[in-house]
Amino acid sequence: MRYVDEFRDGDLARHLAAAIGSEAQGTRRYHLMEFCGGHTHAISRYGLGDLLPPSVHMIHGPGCPVCVLPIGRIDQAIRLALEHRVTLCSYGDCLRVPASLGLSLLKAKAQGADVRMVYAVTDALELARQNSERQVVFLAIGFETTTPPTAVAVQQAAASGLKNFSVLCNHVLTPAAMHAILASPAGVRLDGFIGPAHVSTVIGSRPYEPFARDHGKPVVIAGFEPLDVMQAVLMLVRQINTGRAEVENEFTRAVTPEGNLKAQAIVNEVFELRDGFEWRGLGSLPKSALKLRPRYADFDAEARFGVGYVPVPDNKACECGAILRGEKRPQDCRIFGTACTPDRPVGSCMVSAEGACAAHYTYGRFQGPATTVAREEMQ
Amino acid sequence: MSIDLHHGRVEMNHGSGGRAMAQLIDELFARQFANDYLAQGNDGAMLPAPAGRLVMSTDSHVVSPLFFPGGNIGSLSVHGTVNDVAMMGARPLYLAASFILEEGFPLADLLRIVESMAHAAAGAGVSIVTGDTKVVEKGKGDGVFITTTGVGVVRDGIILSGNLACPGDKVLLSGSIGEHGMAILSQREGLSFDTGIVSDSAPLNGLVEAMLDSGSRLRALRDPTRGGLATTLNELAKQSGVGMRLDEAAIPVCPAVSAACEFLGLDPCYIANEGKLVAICEPQDADRLLAAMRGHPLGQNAAIIGEVVDDRNGFIQMTTRMGGRRILDWLSGEPLPRIC
Numbered sequence: 182m183r184y185v186d187e188f189r190d191g192d193l194a195r196h197l198a199a200a201i202g203s204e205a206q207g208t209r210r211y212h213l214m215e216f217c218g219g220h221t222h223a224i225s226r227y228g229l230g231d232l233l234p235p236s237v238h239m240i241h242g243p244g245c246p247v248c249v250l251p252i253g254r255i256d257q258a259i260r261l262a263l264e265h266r267v268t269l270c271s272y273g274d275c276l277r278v279p280a281s282l283g284l285s286l287l288k289a290k291a292q293g294a295d296v297r298m299v300y301a302v303t304d305a306l307e308l309a310r311q312n313s314e315r316q317v318v319f320l321a322i323g324f325e326t327t328t329p330p331t332a333v334a335v336q337q338a339a340a341s342g343l344k345n346f347s348v349l350c351n352h353v354l355t356p357a358a359m360h361a362i363l364a365s366p367a368g369v370r371l372d373g374f375i376g377p378a379h380v381s382t383v384i385g386s387r388p389y390e391p392f393a394r395d396h397g398k399p400v401v402i403a404g405f406e407p408l409d410v411m412q413a414v415l416m417l418v419r420q421i422n423t424g425r426a427e428v429e430n431e432f433t434r435a436v437t438p439e440g441n442l443k444a445q446a447i448v449n450e451v452f453e454l455r456d457g458f459e460w461r462g463l464g465s466l467p468k469s470a471l472k473l474r475p476r477y478a479d480f481d482a483e484a485r486f487g488v489g490y491v492p493v494p495d496n497k498a499c500e501c502g503a504i505l506r507g508e509k510r511p512q513d514c515r516i517f518g519t520a521c522t523p524d525r526p527v528g529s530c531m532v533s534a535e536g537a538c539a540a541h542y543t544y545g546r547f548q549g550p551a552t553t554v555a556r557e558e559m560q
Numbered sequence: 561m562s563i564d565l566h567h568g569r570v571e572m573n574h575g576s577g578g579r580a581m582a583q584l585i586d587e588l589f590a591r592q593f594a595n596d597y598l599a600q601g602n603d604g605a606m607l608p609a610p611a612g613r614l615v616m617s618t619d620s621h622v623v624s625p626l627f628f629p630g631g632n633i634g635s636l637s638v639h640g641t642v643n644d645v646a647m648m649g650a651r652p653l654y655l656a657a658s659f660i661l662e663e664g665f666p667l668a669d670l671l672r673i674v675e676s677m678a679h680a681a682a683g684a685g686v687s688i689v690t691g692d693t694k695v696v697e698k699g700k701g702d703g704v705f706i707t708t709t710g711v712g713v714v715r716d717g718i719i720l721s722g723n724l725a726c727p728g729d730k731v732l733l734s735g736s737i738g739e740h741g742m743a744i745l746s747q748r749e750g751l752s753f754d755t756g757i758v759s760d761s762a763p764l765n766g767l768v769e770a771m772l773d774s775g776s777r778l779r780a781l782r783d784p785t786r787g788g789l790a791t792t793l794n795e796l797a798k799q800s801g802v803g804m805r806l807d808e809a810a811i812p813v814c815p816a817v818s819a820a821c822e823f824l825g826l827d828p829c830y831i832a833n834e835g836k837l838v839a840i841c842e843p844q845d846a847d848r849l850l851a852a853m854r855g856h857p858l859g860q861n862a863a864i865i866g867e868v869v870d871d872r873n874g875f876i877q878m879t880t881r882m883g884g885r886r887i888l889d890w891l892s893g894e895p896l897p898r899i900c
């Protein structure tokens with residue numbers, strides 16, 4: 182119970198803000214990317230931008246699992262549900278992501294598909310156990326934090342010889358996305374990263390070392406509480422001011438250089454690297470995502486049902502790609518807040534609370550210039 | 561032979577108008593709700609007409625689980641309608657109650673529900689004067705649905721309406737938020753965690769009387785039920801064509817609710833309440849109103865949480881505990897726990 186208050190202490194925030202304000206040099210710019218949607222959400226929800234000096238610019242990164250999933254991946258899930266008549270389980274946000282033909286998993290459900298919202302992969306596994314006559318497919322998404330539970334579920338399904346459970350695997354890797362960002366024009370301009378704490382508890386801090394060592398970009402791994410973010414900004418400003426580029430850890434509570442070896446071993450036992458995987462905004466990135474190992478092919482929904490991935494371009498008006506690369510801000514999209522809102526999302530960044538557009542719409546749009554583009558322009 | 565209220569179950573004939581139904585009404589409803597109007601035993605209740613303006617409100621209650629820490633669907637169905645009537649500045653007098661029962665529902669559970677309705681009605685000083693019972697086949701209901709309709713009378717000179725908020729007015733809240741919704745959520749299957757959170761379900765008419773007695777010039781009252789504080793404030797702002805500025809640090813939230821919200825990735829401002837109200841009042845009277853609220857047991861933790869401002873966008877803007885600003889927006893979609 183004390184935890185929340187401890188980390189919400191407004192006085193501490195003001196203290197950190199004052200330190201950042203006095204240490205950040207007015208003569209230069211600090212372009213800092215918070216990689217993870219959890220940080221994007223915290224920054225918007227607590228209005229942290231108001232506490233930073235004008236020289237510090239926070240740039241939203243691609244670390245939102247729902248946002249980076251391209252349309253073609255949702256299409257695959259919809260095909261499984263509508264054509265193969267499976268029971269398709271996923272997290273709530275995935276159900277609302279717009280897909281091809283004006284569909285989403287929720288709309289497919291309205292057309293009679295058996296689509297279920299679950300809170301965890303274990304719910305899907307349980308559903309399979311209790312409904313042996315139904316094929317249950319779990320649409321697995323997420324970075325390294327959600328991968329171990331999926332791996333464990335596959336192991337359990339295999340151990341109990343479950344014949345009606347499979348996974349549509351869309352697990353992706355944080356370091357691969359960071360490499361892609363750094364290779365893009367927006368990435369070159371970056372002065373530092375805030376790294377995601379939860380992911381780092383699994384993979385450790387070592388995978389970030391190339392960003393500091395080879396690219397000269399400081400990385401501070403930080404928790405998701407607002408004070409964690411403020412502390413990380415201060416640590417980045419200090420590294421930049423002194424010309425250092427190191428991997429530092431604000432979130433000392435649980436992150437080690439090696440990470441969680443046991444979780445890594447389980448993931449490694451079940452999954453292997455895909456040669457390539459298409460990300461929304463970042464394009465097809467080599468070795469950036471996971472698939473089930475051949476020995477678990479029975480639990481691979483893509484193989485079991487023969488639903489291949491077909492790439493589909495984003496909506497023409499949607500700037501999600503540029504936003505996910507850190508090149509644009511939500512308010513730069515012509516249809517932000519007009520044709521695209523959390524109630525009627527056009528792009529994936531407007532769906533999840535951790536998406537940059539949804540966060541800005543929900544918490545920050547009083548600041549943006551009033552958008553005047555008519556709703557009709559979109560249709 | 562009387563009905564076995566301890567082991568029996570609801571049967572189709574309890575709603576079919578025959579002897580079984582009459583017996584259920586006599587031995588359960590009439591006994592628990594006993595009052596002169598109900599005792600008339602007619603199709604409707606004949607009531608004395610009070611002087612002044614009447615307020616009427618109705619609400620259907622479907623809640624899962626039916627029993628939760630701090631109440632059950634019975635007490636909730638009384639408080640919900642009593643509070644809706646009270647938010648109009650009226651003194652609730654009479655309630656009508658309609659039950660839709662699912663075949664097979666344990667009569668012992670129904671007894672508990674009806675007992676707590678009777679208790680809640682007595683606590684709120686209202687009489688349940690007429691009612692109806694229907695039974696649906698097993699699988700076609702969710703145990704019990706209860707619709708209550710309330711009638712109350714407004715004292716002279718009081719006009720409260722959601723469209724009367726003006727820039728400069730103060731926004732007051734009667735106590736800590738999120739307890740009802742969290743009590744329910746913590747009981748739901750799949751989200752079972754023991755938080756010790758108890759629903760705040762309570763009749764607010766006494767608190768409203770105390771507020772009116774203080775002579776403060778109120779513009780509007782509203783109880784932030786479904787959708788929570790954020791939704792209620794957005795509704796008021798929209799109705800009045802204004803915006804609001806809030807101070808998050810002034811909004812009371814008990815530690816257990818804030819910890820549970822943190823855990824589930826929810827915002828207490830969107831969680832339902834069943835025993836709290838929001839008041840908009842003229843700025844000069846805010847302190848007097850606050851004192852009156854704090855003097856009532858259901859308003860002990862009342863606070864001034866912000867003010868009404870001119871804003872053509874109708875934004876509810878809030879200074880966070882961290883000192884930054886954000887919007888407290890309309891809810892979009894269901895307030896579901898965050899995934900990762």
Ligand code: SF4
Pocket residue numbers: 498499500501504511514515516517518521522526527528529530531532538
């Ligand atoms: S506002 Fe909507 S369409 Fe525009 S970039 Fe954001 S999510 Fe995509």
